[in-house]
Amino acid sequence: MDLVTQAKWDSLAGSFDFLSQADDRRFAAAKRSLFAKIKGKTLLVAVGTGNDFKFFPPGHHIVGIDISPKMLERARLKVGEYQGQIELDAMDVTALDFPDASFDTVATVCTFCSVPKPVAGLSELRRVLKPGGRILMFEHVRSRIGPLGILQDLMTPLTRRNGPDLNRDTVANVHRAGFKIVRVKNAYLDIVKMIEAENPA
C-alpha cells in the first residue's frame, strides 16, 4: 500500500465534498452517459466519498475500492442511496486483491491523475478485467492546446502536494497498459475526457 498517497487523500476526505460540489453538478450528465454503458459486475476505482454512486444505473453489482480509509468511511454513508449492490474495500490500484478476469467492467473517475504509477495501475486493472471487458474512464489530462498545457505543467508541482497532477497523458497510458482505445470524447475543452477502452481478448 502506498502510504504517502493514502495519507494525502485521507487528509482531503473531510473537505472533498465541499471542494468537488460544483464539479459534481457540472459533469453529472457526462458521467451518467458514460456509466450508462456499464455491464455486469463492475469495479469502481477510487470511489472517494461515494459522490459518483448516483451516476451509475440501478441494479448493478459494484465493487468500489479506494486507497483512503477515511474517504471510504464517508462513502459508506452513501451506499444506501444506490439501488443495487455496492461493496467497498480499501485497496491500492497497483496491487489489487482480486483474481484475474473478475470484472465485466471497470470504471474510474479522476483516478489516474493521482496514481503515482499510472501504467502499473492500469495494467493491474487490465488483469482483473475479463477479456473483451471495457474500462470506462472519466479523467482529466494535459491539454494539447499549447498555452493551456504549459499552464498545467506549471501548476502541477503545486497541485501535486495536496491533490492530483494536472498534466497526465492518460489516454496514452491506457494504450501503454495494453488496452484497445474504443472511444475518447471531451467533456471540458480537451482536458476532461471520457475514455472507453477494451481489454483485448
Next chain:
Amino acid sequence: MWFVIGDYVAGAVVGAGTALAVHAIVQPGMDMVIAMLLGMAIGMVLHFVLGFILAPFLGMFQTMMPASLIGMYGGMAFGMRDSMGAGSVEWSSCTLVGIIFGIVVVFALHVYDRALRAVVVEGAD
C-alpha cells in the same frame, strides 16, 4: 445557466484583480521585460488564490483554466502596458480593462469548449 454567469463573474474578478495588482506594483519606466515577467508572476499567484477560492462553487477546471490564462497572459500584457505608462492610467479604467479582458477570455474558452466537445475519437488505436 448560473454556472455560466458565475464563469463570467469569476473571469471579471480575476481580470480586475490581476490588472489592479500589476498596476500597483509595476511603475512607468520599469524595464518592459522585467515588467512582463513580474506581471506574469503576479497574475499566476493571484489566479491560483482566487481560483482556489472560487473553484468549489464553479468547478475546478472551469475556474482554474480561464483564471490561469487571465492571470498569466493578462499579467504579462498589463505589466508591459504599465511599464510604458500607456493607457489605463486611472484605477477605474485599469479595472475596466481587466474586467473586459477576463470576460473575453472566458467567452473564448466557452466557444472553444463547445467546439471541442463535438470532437469524438473512435478507435484511436
